[in-house]
Amino acid sequence: MTTEEAPVEETFISHLVELRDRLVKAIIGVAIVCIGLFIWPGPKEIYDFLAMPMIASLPPGAKMIATGVVSPFLVPMKVTLMFALIVALPWVFYQLWAFVAPGLYAHEKRLVLPLVISSSLLFIAGVAFCYFLVFGRVFHFISEFAPTSIAVMPDIENYLDFVMSMCLAFGATFEVPVVVVILVRMGIVSIEKLKSVRPYIIVGAFVIAAIVTPPDVVSQLSLAIPMCLLFELGLLVSPLFVRMTQSPEEPA
Template identity: 65%
Template sequence: MSSFQKPDHDELAGTEQPFVAHLMELRDRLLRAIIAIAVCFGVLCFYPGPSQLYDWLAAPLVANLPEGTKMIATNVIAPFFVPIKITMLAGFMLALPIVLYQAWAFIAPGLYSHEKRLVMPLVVSSTLLFFGGVAFCYFFVFKKVFAFIQSFAPKSITAAPDIEAYLGFVMNMFIAFGAAFEVPIVVVVLVRMGIVSVEKLREWRGYFIVVAFIIAAVITPPDIVSQLALAIPMCLLYEVGLFASTYFVRHTKAPEEVDQTNQSS
């Protein structure tokens, strides 16, 4: 009789289907997110259109250029591709709530109830904060920065910025301000994960202010207006994060953590 007998029960039986099911669900979620972005992109192509979107994006700079001056395109295909890139970005931002919902719907079944109470508010608040940073940059910072820069331009120079260079500048500024407005989220996550306490972060407040001004000096144009416009909100949002972290830690504890707290008290 052979010592190598076929086992009556296959230990791996039944494990393939759940994994494949997860992959299929991930595929469906990604497909829905891509369709949402494509639909928003298609709608924006018809109204208001790529050209109008670029005109809106360039409005803060054009308003501060000498009268009659227009932006230029040094690349032959830039007048076509630059507005299309902006439309694609606008379509993604317009569809972002749907994209985030698909991501949330995929990971939510694997989370505990106390984790859901933490993740969903963070996803929503981080999205709103990023949009807030972009809006603050567009409606306030650009207006002040471009006016400040043009005030220093010599009379013998006619400023005619290239549209591709302007797009790169705008994207860098949007990312910088959008990321800077995520400071409260970073503070909440650090405190909730137990990496650092709220009391310690309060002690480090002075160091953060120095770091905020260093970051603003590195990633913004070399003018005092944009540097202050980035550093000051970061410092204020740091305080918001300290306040919010206390609330989140108290209301997103696991059941065993609540029991330990009650026993110790």
């Protein structure tokens, strides 16, 4: 091995060690939050909270069912872990940006904290929007189509899968402004170009909504319209972030 190759290998190994340390710290943060949620309010209470929109749309006295032997135990555990990940999301994002930060210039590091905060808040806002405003309407809309001869008793595992996919879709959708800001700041695409392709973005938003949501108009519009509005928000705030992170050598 030549002396020129040695520093390159040492740098690569040091990056791997740093990545490992950041991943460990992120996992520890999620684990601490998860333990706290196990103590209070507890997995059963967390799942009951998650199931409230579905229970409200069922006939009076109806409940969900568990078809698996261990489902009543495993499903609340999974829900608690999901909640822990959402609560610890700012810490996880911080570890991600802290890993990237050493490779950034001083003026670029000023973008890290706003992006960490905005990414966390937007993802949590997307999940909250889905839970409080979308689920109730979607479940009520679907239950209206159930024939009277059918007893609607959703399985808790299927319900969890549906809820997790919907929350992930809405959480990721609400990151659109962050994606726009990063694309503009890195010079990959200009604001003028994004404005010129606005019609295609709108069509793409409705196509994505049709793919990731159930086949009903309510949930599709609930995802597509916020996606379009958040794209416009990204166009508005991008110039501000670009000015905040410009180096002295860059033209204003």
